[in-house]
Amino acid sequence: MAEHTIIGKSVRKVDGIELVTGKAKFTADMKFPGMLYGYELRAGVPAGIIESIDASEALKEPGVHMVLTAKDLLGPNLIGVLPPFDQPVLPDREIRYAGESIALVVADTREGAKRACRNIKAVITPIEPILTMEQALAEDARKIHPQGNVTFSRTLTKGNVEQGFAEADVVIEGSYTTTFQDHCYIEPEIACAVPSGDNRITLYVSCQSPFHIRGHVAANLNVPASKVKVVQAYTGGSFGGKDDAAVEIGILAGTAALKLGRPVTIAHEREESIAGTNVRHAAEIAYKTGARKDGTITARQVKVLLDGGAYASESPFVTMKAMIHASGPYAIDHIEVESTSVYTNKTYAGAFRGFGVPQVTFASESEIDELAKHLGIDPLELRRKNGLKAGDKTATSQVYDQSVGYLQTLDAVEPSLRETGTKENDGRYLYGTGIASVIQGISNGAEGVDVVGASVQMSQDASVLVGCGLAEMGQGSRTVFSQIAAEVLGIPVDWVTVRQVDTDAVHDSGPTVASRSTTVGGMAVKQAAETVRQSLVKMASLMFKTDESMIVLKEGFAVLTVDDTARIPLRDVATAAYWTGFPLMHLAFSQAEPADFDHDTHQGRVYIAYNFGTHLMHVKVDRYTGEVEVLKHVASHDVGKVVNPMAASGQVEGASLIGFALGHMEKVEYKDGIIQNPTFADYAFPSIRDRIPTETIFVEDPTPHGPYGAKGIGEPPVAAAAAAFANAVSQAVGHRFTHIPITREDIAAVLQEEV
Amino acid sequence: MVIHFTCNGKPVTVDVDGDMRVLDVLRDVLDLTGTKEGCGEGECGACTIILNGKTVNSCLLYAGKLQGAVVETIEGLSGDSAGLHPIQESFLEEGAVQCGFCTPGMVLSTKALLDRHPDPSIKEIETALSGNFCRCTGYGKIMKAVVSSAEKLRDSREDGHQSGTGLGVKRG
Amino acid sequence: MEYVQPDTLEAAVSRLGRGGCTILSGGTDLAVVNRASGLKPECFVDICRISQFSGMELGEEGLHIGPCTTIAELAASAEIPHCLSQGASAIGSPQIRNAATVGGNICNASPCGDTLSPMVALSASFVLVSPRGSRAVDAETFFLGPKKTVLADDELLTDIIIGREFLKGTSAFKMLGKRKGQVISQVNAAVWLLLEDGVVAKVQAAFGSVAPVPLRARQTEAFLTGKELDAGTIHESLAYVKQDIRPISDIRASEAYRYRLAESIFHDVLKQAAGLACC
Numbered sequence A: 001m002a003e004h005t006i007i008g009k010s011v012r013k014v015d016g017i018e019l020v021t022g023k024a025k026f027t028a029d030m031k032f033p034g035m036l037y038g039y040e041l042r043a044g045v046p047a048g049i050i051e052s053i054d055a056s057e058a059l060k061e062p063g064v065h066m067v068l069t070a071k072d073l074l075g076p077n078l079i080g081v082l083p084p085f086d087q088p089v090l091p092d093r094e095i096r097y098a099g100e101s102i103a104l105v106v107a108d109t110r111e112g113a114k115r116a117c118r119n120i121k122a123v124i125t126p127i128e129p130i131l132t133m134e135q136a137l138a139e140d141a142r143k144i145h146p147q148g149n150v151t152f153s154r155t156l157t158k159g160n161v162e163q164g165f166a167e168a169d170v171v172i173e174g175s176y177t178t179t180f181q182d183h184c185y186i187e188p189e190i191a192c193a194v195p196s197g198d199n200r201i202t203l204y205v206s207c208q209s210p211f212h213i214r215g216h217v218a219a220n221l222n223v224p225a226s227k228v229k230v231v232q233a234y235t236g237g238s239f240g241g242k243d244d245a246a247v248e249i250g251i252l253a254g255t256a257a258l259k260l261g262r263p264v265t266i267a268h269e270r271e272e273s274i275a276g277t278n279v280r281h282a283a284e285i286a287y288k289t290g291a292r293k294d295g296t297i298t299a300r301q302v303k304v305l306l307d308g309g310a311y312a313s314e315s316p317f318v319t320m321k322a323m324i325h326a327s328g329p330y331a332i333d334h335i336e337v338e339s340t341s342v343y344t345n346k347t348y349a350g351a352f353r354g355f356g357v358p359q360v361t362f363a364s365e366s367e368i369d370e371l372a373k374h375l376g377i378d379p380l381e382l383r384r385k386n387g388l389k390a391g392d393k394t395a396t397s398q399v400y401d402q403s404v405g406y407l408q409t410l411d412a413v414e415p416s417l418r419e420t421g422t423k424e425n426d427g428r429y430l431y432g433t434g435i436a437s438v439i440q441g442i443s444n445g446a447e448g449v450d451v452v453g454a455s456v457q458m459s460q461d462a463s464v465l466v467g468c469g470l471a472e473m474g475q476g477s478r479t480v481f482s483q484i485a486a487e488v489l490g491i492p493v494d495w496v497t498v499r500q501v502d503t504d505a506v507h508d509s510g511p512t513v514a515s516r517s518t519t520v521g522g523m524a525v526k527q528a529a530e531t532v533r534q535s536l537v538k539m540a541s542l543m544f545k546t547d548e549s550m551i552v553l554k555e556g557f558a559v560l561t562v563d564d565t566a567r568i569p570l571r572d573v574a575t576a577a578y579w580t581g582f583p584l585m586h587l588a589f590s591q592a593e594p595a596d597f598d599h600d601t602h603q604g605r606v607y608i609a610y611n612f613g614t615h616l617m618h619v620k621v622d623r624y625t626g627e628v629e630v631l632k633h634v635a636s637h638d639v640g641k642v643v644n645p646m647a648a649s650g651q652v653e654g655a656s657l658i659g660f661a662l663g664h665m666e667k668v669e670y671k672d673g674i675i676q677n678p679t680f681a682d683y684a685f686p687s688i689r690d691r692i693p694t695e696t697i698f699v700e701d702p703t704p705h706g707p708y709g710a711k712g713i714g715e716p717p718v719a720a721a722a723a724a725f726a727n728a729v730s731q732a733v734g735h736r737f738t739h740i741p742i743t744r745e746d747i748a749a750v751l752q753e754e755v
Numbered sequence B: 001m002v003i004h005f006t007c008n009g010k011p012v013t014v015d016v017d018g019d020m021r022v023l024d025v026l027r028d029v030l031d032l033t034g035t036k037e038g039c040g041e042g043e044c045g046a047c048t049i050i051l052n053g054k055t056v057n058s059c060l061l062y063a064g065k066l067q068g069a070v071v072e073t074i075e076g077l078s079g080d081s082a083g084l085h086p087i088q089e090s091f092l093e094e095g096a097v098q099c100g101f102c103t104p105g106m107v108l109s110t111k112a113l114l115d116r117h118p119d120p121s122i123k124e125i126e127t128a129l130s131g132n133f134c135r136c137t138g139y140g141k142i143m144k145a146v147v148s149s150a151e152k153l154r155d156s157r158e159d160g161h162q163s164g165t166g167l168g169v170k171r172g
Numbered sequence C: 001m002e003y004v005q006p007d008t009l010e011a012a013v014s015r016l017g018r019g020g021c022t023i024l025s026g027g028t029d030l031a032v033v034n035r036a037s038g039l040k041p042e043c044f045v046d047i048c049r050i051s052q053f054s055g056m057e058l059g060e061e062g063l064h065i066g067p068c069t070t071i072a073e074l075a076a077s078a079e080i081p082h083c084l085s086q087g088a089s090a091i092g093s094p095q096i097r098n099a100a101t102v103g104g105n106i107c108n109a110s111p112c113g114d115t116l117s118p119m120v121a122l123s124a125s126f127v128l129v130s131p132r133g134s135r136a137v138d139a140e141t142f143f144l145g146p147k148k149t150v151l152a153d154d155e156l157l158t159d160i161i162i163g164r165e166f167l168k169g170t171s172a173f174k175m176l177g178k179r180k181g182q183v184i185s186q187v188n189a190a191v192w193l194l195l196e197d198g199v200v201a202k203v204q205a206a207f208g209s210v211a212p213v214p215l216r217a218r219q220t221e222a223f224l225t226g227k228e229l230d231a232g233t234i235h236e237s238l239a240y241v242k243q244d245i246r247p248i249s250d251i252r253a254s255e256a257y258r259y260r261l262a263e264s265i266f267h268d269v270l271k272q273a274a275g276l277a278c279c
Ligand SMILES: Cc1cc2nc3c(=O)[nH]c(=O)nc-3n(C[C@H](O)[C@H](O)[C@H](O)COP(=O)(O)OP(=O)(O)OC[C@H]3O[C@@H](n4cnc5c(N)ncnc54)[C@H](O)[C@@H]3O)c2cc1C
Pocket: B041, B042, B043, B060, C022, C023, C024, C025, C026, C027, C028, C029, C030, C031, C032, C047, C067, C071, C090, C091, C092, C093, C096, C099, C100, C101, C102, C103, C104, C105, C106, C107, C108, C112, C113, C114, C115, C151, C155, C156, C157, C158, C182, C183, C184, C185
């Protein structure tokens, strides 16, 4: 393959200057004349019936313009991810979680709206809440939704587990649990709706799936989608969390703005962000694993229960994803995974970086270590023996003949394992090393069609504008798209601008999820740029009076292959192309190969590719206090091709810290259905002093389905880091922890007897 | 109340309630929206400004406290020109910016540190940034950016014939 | 709303005497409380422009610390007992420490306030002034419960005095919380120690976050007094720590973990104060 000039280089973030100077406009930075502010009144009880809401006192307060309740909404008052939608924008009767909004106050200031909320008299008859999955699944349980308390349930069947267990010499079983984690992006959810006078509404919003929002907002404002324009403002992190919440406040702000004819902003406070909007599913997972004495895993049987809280949100897809990934990156003949999400009266769970994979990976990799112990086999060797290779069948019996770099990720961490594995405990401190592997599907896969539209438009001066419906949320997709366009067109990266996502101007590209930006989005940008390139090459060949094959585009010039000094500036080529009538803009669609599988057994083609990874953590544990210091963290991932090493390692480092926090620190704590720690003071968000020393090692086993062979990397480190942490601490303490987070307190409780 | 203070080198007068948050004075009255709000209660550091040479959370600071004070915000760092401050350069070069919402606060905490300690230890950097939360980067590249900012600033000081330790970053 | 910034103690006291006032020092606690309540105070009396309220000075009785001295200044001070500067360093983030004041930390009377256990261990004396006059209160009797003190509504803390006796000897403070940076104490402890030839001549210790108010560890102190301070004694003293504290379970830590932390932290601070190699 030809040498790349821009792909594979640590290009600086293309939209970085506006961010470091504070000039980038986030939604809260946009001001419009006559702007009003909305604040939501929340239920405060986890389950109940709204008898009445009397806003008359609140409306009397100076500066208060409106109070919206369910009856004032303009549309079906229903949102969700998969039909039949189950979530009201504002409930008209039943309250299903304590953080649920039941009214919106609109006032001159946010403080005024917040104060007025206190003067709304909501009469609510509490109902006995259902707070655990066990309660929800009890036979005589009250139904949180008419269809019952099971949100979604599926089973994956490969081979026959009974036969697999019969072939095994040892069978081990374990139960594992995980808790709710909040996204904690530093910018809380915010939306600003501006009526534009031409019967349209423009919504500036911090989000990750602008078209999803447009659809829901239009439906709930009862207007055609074309009447709503969603502009994704600079977005201060999302990680999966700014879909549902953005829809909810987008509709509320839009409704108020339409009714009042004035711009309305709703900005969540931190407490609302934690208690009111979606979180990562808590899980209860049971594993049964059978293996032969030589370490060959013959069967895995898994039961996954996911606590999805009050509404479905992304639960169905998370349930599927957990199911498909539960058996890990191993070639196992007999697999059965039953995966179920459940309604409870808690804040709803939805998409969060990793999407069901971290929960099952923690459980699966803990169990693999237990199996290794049982068999007396080195944990890395056990993984190597069973690890997926090109040509092997995945859990869905899909076969990839390339881009299965799992074993290389094991090789990558092996030296660190041998080096740290022998550290002796001393007096107060215990040392341990753990590894954990992850497999994570790239693309929407089983979750739906996967099409991205991208446009590339060159001006006469050879500068380029790229448009794509996928959102930049900090993960660097603008930079990757710029690199791809620049590589194809032979121009410097800074000639490329990737425009803001504006639903008026770019094509619906589905949600920005599933680590698909680089892979599927990058492919569309590449195709569009290649078509524009054809016009340039054709024009240059006319100008040089030579064959098209004699021309390369590089460094902003059209250059003759045979004479590097024969150059025409691309701006001249572009200008000539324009006047000749050669098209300089193209809209391309890239479609990931659609999933094709049996809907009973879930056997078949699911994802276009998998990212594979192995992490190693080496920890030091204080046996008095349970404090843990991560002395070494190696993260190895097969990403196909590294498009931008700096950006990619940044993704690994950021995702790893979220995984570490999931494994060690963070939990949303409930008491009687009310979240007790909805602030950063009490929610243990890691500070810079809690960071871990991540070293990233990339393995490059290219996939034909991504640009230049690239696979996404945004999500997989979360799962691997959490699981490696659990294995390392379990090894250090000499006790298998079956619940994450494994807090200092949990560790100290186990060591209680010893000091 | 009428409050006179210096903001980014320029004298400013505002007439606001003494209990208005400085964050709102900056963002809503002076239209300096580079200072961000992430929690409103002193935890995240997105609202960091430099007040009389020291970092503070503008979300916890009452306007009355500005009387006679000298304030620096992110807008004051690079001036009106397009030129970036060396700290901003380093943040971009090292990949320390992802979503960028924490960045103005991080940059200001870095500046306040380096103004006092041109050659900080790793521990001093950690302490200086411990009140600035970032969810995107995992902090590793932010640490690198601070170290490289310090080097850049020391080099430029030496070029200007001012004293710098030139010892490089102390570990510890 | 009214916002006054008196230059003198007299002016402040006279405004307080007229009622309706909220005393404002650094504002880091007040801002959080006011945001949560949504209430607008009638009048802020910002006391930070009263010059004698800032800084530290050695006087006859001991070291005077002005209530508006910032936590950052305390943290950086070499003149005050070590446990107090360590306690100050443990508070929040640099941003918080630059704005927050020691008077605010004391008057806020949070059970987890990180200067509280040092103040109690050092038997600090607080001077309180109101329109009715002035009084001095010992740190240990000042705190009545979470956010409750002996202060009247119109009463100001004007001076903090660390007696001369406690400027001698050595001291140490340690806290632990849920994360490493910027965190609220799950348990904190301060100890002040006077050793003579390796023997404990006098010791005072206090714990925070283990009861509604900071607690003196009297039984532990009694056990240690007169003993040679070696590893064995330190270890034995931990049994008394348990008797001195009465922690509860809450969102930040369980009762059992607090007991364990108290022992571990006390072990560390005692060693540190004694200059013994520690962890
Ligand atoms: C993010 C964050 C982190 C924090 N971390 C910690 C921590 O780790 N440890 C810790 O101990 N604290 C912590 N705090 C709490 C707080 O910062 C400290 O308690 C601080 O010292 C309070 O000082 P202040 O000057 O800001 O008080 P203010 O808010 O000004 O006042 C606090 C209270 O005391 C009263 N008051 C103040 N001064 C006087 C006076 N002289 N006389 C009478 N009454 C007075 C006020 O009326 C008010 O009721 C934290 C706070 C925040 C926001």
